[in-house]
Amino acid sequence: MTKRQKRPSDELSDEQLLEMYYYMVLSRKLDERMWILNRQGKASFHISGIGHEAIQVAQGFAMRKGHDWYFPHYRDIATCLILGVTPRHMMLALMGKEGDIFSRGRQMPEHFSYKPAKIVSVSSPVATAIPQAAGTALASKLQGKDEVTIVGFGEGATSEGDFHEGLNWAGIHKLPIVFVCQNNQYAISVHVSKQMAVENVADRAVAYGIRGVVVDGNDVLASYDVMKEAIDRARRGEGPTLVEAKTYRPVPHSTADDDRSYRSREEVEAWKKRDPILLFEKVLMERGLLDEAKKQEVLDRVMAEVDDAVDYALNQPYPPIESAAEGVFGDSPLVKWSKKGTING
Amino acid sequence: MAIKTNLQAVRDTLMEIMERYDNVVVMGEDVGPRGGVFQATRGLYDRFGPDRVIDTPLAELSIVAVAIGMALNGYHPIAEIQFADFIFPAFNQIVNEAARYRYRSNGAWPVPLIIRAPYGGGVSGGLYHSQSVEAFFTHVPGLYVLAPSTPKDIVGLLRAAVQVPDPVLFFEHKRLYGLVKGEVPDDYYEIRLGEADIKRRGDDITVVAYGLALHEAIKAADKLSEQEGIEAEIIDLRSLVPLDLDTIYESLRKTGKILIVHEDNQTGGWGAEIAARIAEEMFDWLDAPVMRLGGPDVPAVPYAPPLERWFLPLADKIAGKMRELAEY
Incomplete structure (x- = not known):
């Protein structure tokens, strides 16, 4: 990063800093509980955002809520919470219960979707959203709207052709878009060194004529600085940025993974010392904004919300069976179906 | 009543649609x-400019992906x-x-989008400029699949397709672009998706077809009528999904005999699904086995021209079938 007098994060108020901390802890505690619910047999699957909360909270605070377009990475629990998804929503989706706002129990957990916040529906094939995000950004630009599109993904997704094509479009049309790669160094088990021959994902930006920036994705304020600048530039018509947030996933890829087969415990433990929440607590304490009592207060508030969300979701029914056959197509007077109850006829 | 080729029908309707709807862009x-x-898009760029007629990178994945993104953000792209x-x-x-956006978001994120693609052989296009690909997509719930084969049907279905709030694959047989000429009514009309059209009346056998095979089947039927007195009813599907089973069944109740013809490979082609439906729902009405004539596997x-002719569902081959x- 270039040196500057003032960083965007300097503009954040004490309240905002503490709110950022709250969302990091809320996301973490929800996430930890999701693992437990899976192990208890109450949720079939969970894919985690643990360790990624700094960049996720940073981007959530840097975007204009409900105005900017957001294609989440499937780990982006924290960002979605900031944009208006509630802990109850997260737990309903985790269990596939009625009231799941993402998909009404159709998709696996963490496949976020929330139209009022312009959170676009996530699918499981990685990188597919990257060129789609170029499409929403192109639409914003052609309509003269000052919306920015933010699209998240992991470093594994950057090996897909969709990544190349999306960045190419963004460069050609100088689109209002920020590509956010959360590089946690492993695509399930495959290390980043087997994913690419360059040191940084961001190095690839030059090939598309766009800006590339590397940031410590475990440092929430540094991440905020980079995200805020990238989004502001995009909004001003100065073109796309590829942000690479270097981070680490201290837990397995998902509840279906066992990471002991591909990396040492020492490596994981070393990274836990750089836990983004620990790092931010240190900053807040240095600034006199946080002490042990305040930490406990945040934790109590968060745990109450987590407990409430779990209790609520456990007591909800599943969606009715007949709902699974609904909504394949929208209604249209210009379509005639011969046979009711069969999709293609 | 104007006389147009299939190609003129596509081009004029695209022009008309872009005039009518500000949120339509053409890209590719x-x-x-x-x-x-x-x-097919001649004249659009001069009329509407680069913001609405978008020359894309040579990258099919993102032609569709960017169109999806634009569809999410207020446009109805025609890719x-x-x-x-x-x-x-x-x-x-x-x-x-x-195909999955609407379903996976429980209706929150529909993708209104048309993907046009010229398909089919008969233009010496060899392996990679002749394929029929519709069966890959008719298999997938969430996609409308259209294959109109006359100027009138192209106009009516394209007008309807652009008002449907879901993805539509609009296949245009490229051999027919200049070959087929037909009347297009001057008064505005639309053709609903899912309505087949009987292109020739007959009481002896039913033939279901679309694309080049449709026009070859009509030729074959006229010849058989003239020379052998066999009267075939020719149903033009026009729309593959939804499939107009009502029209097919109604004809079958009259003739008791049905042949399905398409240029796409026979195995697993859309004809296989139609045949299966008939077997399940119309068994009692059949006086002969359901017959299919598809592309060789x-x-x-x-x-090479003789090899290409061997592949295509031309009139003589259809007449034989x-x-x-009829004789069964």
Whole structure:
């Protein structure tokens, strides 16, 4: 990063800093509980955002809520919470219960979707959203709207052709878009060194004529600085940025993974010392904004919300069976179906 | 009543649609100043400019993906895949994304989008400029699949397709672009998706077809009528999904005999599904086995003229099958 007098994060108020901390802890505690619910047999699957909360909270605070377009990475629990998804929503989706706002129990957990916040529906094939995000950004630009599109993904997704094509479009049309790669160094088990021959994902930006920036994705304020600048530039018509947030996933890829087969415990433990929440607590304490009592207060508030969300979701029914056959197509007077109850006829 | 070719029907309707709806953009390779390699978009760039007639990178995946993104953000894009043969890089975007967006978001994120693609053989296009790809997509709930084969039907279905709030694959048989001329009514009309059209009346056998096979089947039927007194009823599907089973069944109740013809490979082609439906629901009405005539099961259409003719569902081949069915 270039040196500057003032960083965007300097503009954040004490309240905002503490709110950022709250969302990091809320996301973490929800996430930890999701693992437990899976192990208890109450949720079939969970894919985690643990360790990624700094960049996720940073981007959530840097975007204009409900105005900017957001294609989440499937780990982006924290960002979605900031944009208006509630802990109850997260737990309903985790269990596939009625009231799941993402998909009404159709998709696996963490496949976020929330139209009022312009959170676009996530699918499981990685990188597919990257060129789609170029499409929403192109639409914003052609309509003269000052919306920015933010699209998240992991470093594994950057090996897909969709990544190349999306960045190419963004460069050609100088689109209002920020590509956010959360590089946690492993695509399930495959290390980043087997994913690419360059040191940084961001190095690839030059090939598309766009800006590339590397940031410590475990440092929430540094991440905020980079995200805020990238989004502001995009909004001003100065073109796309590829942000690479270097981070680490201290837990397995998902509840279906066992990471002991591909990396040492020492490596994981070393990274836990750089836990983004620990790092931010240190900053807040240095600034006199946080002490042990305040930490406990945040934790109590968060745990109450987590407990409430779990209790609520456990007591909800599943969606009715007949709902699974609904909504394949929208209604249209210009379509005639011969046979009711069969999709293609 | 104007007389137009299939190609003129496509071009004029695109022009009309873009005039009518501000949120329609046309995008694809060479669709801009070049007007498309088949000239289907000629004149659009001059009329509407680069913001609405978008020359894309040579990248089918993102032609569709960017169109999806634009559809999410207020547009109704009409994307062109230059040849249907090249649609496969976009397969994931069409099948896993466009077709599933509405369902996976419980209706929150529909994707109104048309993907046009010229398909089919008969133009010496060899393996990679001749393919029929519709069966890959008719299999997928969430996609409308259209294959109109006359100027009138192209106009009516394109007008309707652009008002439907979901992805539509609009296949245009490229051999028919200049070959088929027909009347297009002057008064505005639309044709609903899912309505087949009886292109020729007859009481002896029913023939279901679309594309080049439709026109060859009509030729064959006229010849059989003249020379052998066999009267075939020819149903033009026009719309593959939804499939107009009502019209097919009604004809079958009259004739008791049915032949399904398409240029796409016979095995697993859309005819297989139609045959299966008939077997399940119309068994009692059948006086003969359901017959199919599809493309031979070779990977694609060969280049050399006699080999290409061997592949295609031309009138003589269809007539043979029709005779076999009539005589059963």
